[in-house]
Amino acid sequence: MEISPSREKYHRQLDDLKVFTESLADQVSTAIEQSITSLEESNLDLAKDVIQRDQLVDELNQKIEKRCTELLVLQQPMAKDLRMIIGVLKIGIDLERIGDLAVDVARVTIQLRDKARIAKLEYIPRMADTARKMLDQAMEALKNDDADLARQTTKWDYEIDGLYVKARDQLLKIVIENPKFIDDAISLLMVNRQIERAGDHICNICEAIVYMVEAKREHLN
Amino acid sequence: MSFKIESKNLNLWYGEKQALKNINLGVLENKITALIGPSGCGKSTYIRCLNRMNDLIDKVRVDGEVLYEGTNIYGKDVDVVEIRKRIGMVFQKPNPFPMSIYDNTAYGPRIHGANNIDKIVERSLKDAALWEEVSDRLDVPAMGLSGGQQQRLCIARTLAMRPDVILFDEPCSALDPISTSKIESLMDGLKEKYTQIIVTHNMQQAARISDYTAYFLLGELIEVGETKRLFEMPKEKSTEDYITGRFG
Numbered sequence: 001m002e003i004s005p006s007r008e009k010y011h012r013q014l015d016d017l018k019v020f021t022e023s024l025a026d027q028v029s030t031a032i033e034q035s036i037t038s039l040e041e042s043n044l045d046l047a048k049d050v051i052q053r054d055q056l057v058d059e060l061n062q063k064i065e066k067r068c069t070e071l072l073v074l075q076q077p078m079a080k081d082l083r084m085i086i087g088v089l090k091i092g093i094d095l096e097r098i099g100d101l102a103v104d105v106a107r108v109t110i111q112l113r114d115k116a117r118i119a120k121l122e123y124i125p126r127m128a129d130t131a132r133k134m135l136d137q138a139m140e141a142l143k144n145d146d147a148d149l150a151r152q153t154t155k156w157d158y159e160i161d162g163l164y165v166k167a168r169d170q171l172l173k174i175v176i177e178n179p180k181f182i183d184d185a186i187s188l189l190m191v192n193r194q195i196e197r198a199g200d201h202i203c204n205i206c207e208a209i210v211y212m213v214e215a216k217r218e219h220l221n
Numbered sequence: 222m223s224f225k226i227e228s229k230n231l232n233l234w235y236g237e238k239q240a241l242k243n244i245n246l247g248v249l250e251n252k253i254t255a256l257i258g259p260s261g262c263g264k265s266t267y268i269r270c271l272n273r274m275n276d277l278i279d280k281v282r283v284d285g286e287v288l289y290e291g292t293n294i295y296g297k298d299v300d301v302v303e304i305r306k307r308i309g310m311v312f313q314k315p316n317p318f319p320m321s322i323y324d325n326t327a328y329g330p331r332i333h334g335a336n337n338i339d340k341i342v343e344r345s346l347k348d349a350a351l352w353e354e355v356s357d358r359l360d361v362p363a364m365g366l367s368g369g370q371q372q373r374l375c376i377a378r379t380l381a382m383r384p385d386v387i388l389f390d391e392p393c394s395a396l397d398p399i400s401t402s403k404i405e406s407l408m409d410g411l412k413e414k415y416t417q418i419i420v421t422h423n424m425q426q427a428a429r430i431s432d433y434t435a436y437f438l439l440g441e442l443i444e445v446g447e448t449k450r451l452f453e454m455p456k457e458k459s460t461e462d463y464i465t466g467r468f469g
Binding site for chain 2: 080081083
């Protein structure tokens with residue numbers, strides 16, 4: 001039996017969803033990297049760039065949502081096609097949220113401007129690196145329909161959580177010793193929290209990939 | 222788990238051509254079971270085996286068993302008329318007799334010598350969700366009804382015989398979406414009293430109305446399971462290829 005041309009077009013559109021999602025993840029990963037760099041280097045231009053480019057993240061996510069809605073309405077997908085559309089919609093929401101978290105970090109860069117840092121940023125950049133590694137690996141899992149890789153990816157979140165606690169304790173210690181740094185410490189605690197949250201969102205993405213591949217609803221976070 | 226109707230090692234040949242290959246399928250009581258699959262896969266042939274409608278076709282040979290409440294309907298001394306009374310059928314194209322709405326509904330009970338025909342007609346038309354639309358014109362020709370009404374009349378005619386099982390062979394394929402929706406609602410309402418099996422090409426319809434779905438391909442039963450599981454995560458690649466529009 002042959003596939004009709006209209007179904008071929010439909011399957012191409014489904015494949016495109018993965019490509020769009022990978023592209024969205026690339027943009028979000030860059031946003032995390034640049035927001036942290038902007039904070040480390042007090043680079044206001046880079047921070048503003050992150051904030052401006054978040055619009056592109058939102059637009060691409062809207063494009064994915066629109067394509068998913070069209071496919072749901074016009075093609076009535078079933079089985080793995082339906083799971084893929086549901087998964088891509090969920091992943092888009094999490095990626096868009098990670099983009100917003102990067103914007104929050106960039107705003108802290110602007111807020112702190114050229115003030116001297118109360119401490120060398122040691123743990124937070126490592127958390128961001130780990131989050132980006134997780135995101136890369138999650139996209140690899142998405143590309144190859146690899147549920148086990150998605151599951152493995154979530155293990156990195158323990159590392160992020162460990163670093164989060166260390167960074168939080170370091171900042172609290174500074175505030176206890178020097179209460180005048182409280183405002184800056186609160187800003188950096190927020191950054192710490194946002195990167196930790198990014199790890200949680202990537203775990204959600206991995207859960208969506210497991211659902212797409214195996215139709216299992218697992219809590220991996 | 223006991224089945225209302227069950228086929229065991231069922232094979233069927235049209236002359237030399239084997240149309241059903243070793244079908245083992247059980248249907249649960251008061252559930253709707255949908256049969257899906259591409260044209261020529263054997264699903265209509267299969268439901269016609271369940272009330273021996275294939276007996277009417279030349280050069281058909283059936284091998285294996287169809288158990289209705291544990292009794293093989295292909296066994297010796299089985300009253301085929303009684304079987305078809307217990308296991309009714311609704312066809313793809315509405316096929317009312319060229320007579321009034323009342324006479325269509327009363328036809329079966331009359332030839333079986335039933336009493337209280339008025340009550341049977343009223344109850345059957347009510348169960349088929351048609352009574353309110355036709356109760357003031359039971360004597361008009363059934364052929365004047367719309368396609369959807371004619372199909373519900375055919376269902377009423379089947380219900381008038383008080384069957385246990387109703388077989389639907391693509392009952393909505395000639396109907397518009399509103400009439401289709403009425404038939405689907407009707408089937409949902411009939412679940413309380415009847416076991417229903419529906420052949421449909423419309424996978425959304427199978428997903429909407431059935432409790433269990435069986436997928437046929439080239440005369441074989443490939444997969445059967447709970448509808449919500451089968452349409453979300455089919456076990457067989459062939460099933461997934463079919464329901465997602467990929468073949469081969």
